[in-house]
Amino acid sequence: MAEGTIKKVMQNGFGFIDTASGKDLFFHSSNLEGLTFEELQEGQRVSYTEGSGPKGPCAENVRPI
Numbered sequence: 879m880a881e882g883t884i885k886k887v888m889q890n891g892f893g894f895i896d897t898a899s900g901k902d903l904f905f906h907s908s909n910l911e912g913l914t915f916e917e918l919q920e921g922q923r924v925s926y927t928e929g930s931g932p933k934g935p936c937a938e939n940v941r942p943i
Contacts, residue, residue: 879925881943887918895926895937903928905937912941 885896907915926937
């Protein structure tokens, strides 16, 4: 699993993770494991698996570190 930092949390159930490679990955609240969307904070470290969504790369299996 890769690691990154929550960059932005949007009110409508999605956000972005800043990855080690410098690119941002989209994530949806349905891909969270071990925490709820309301518990997420910008700057929080997470692990994730990179997947592919309908609009391109996305983060799946997002878990707090």
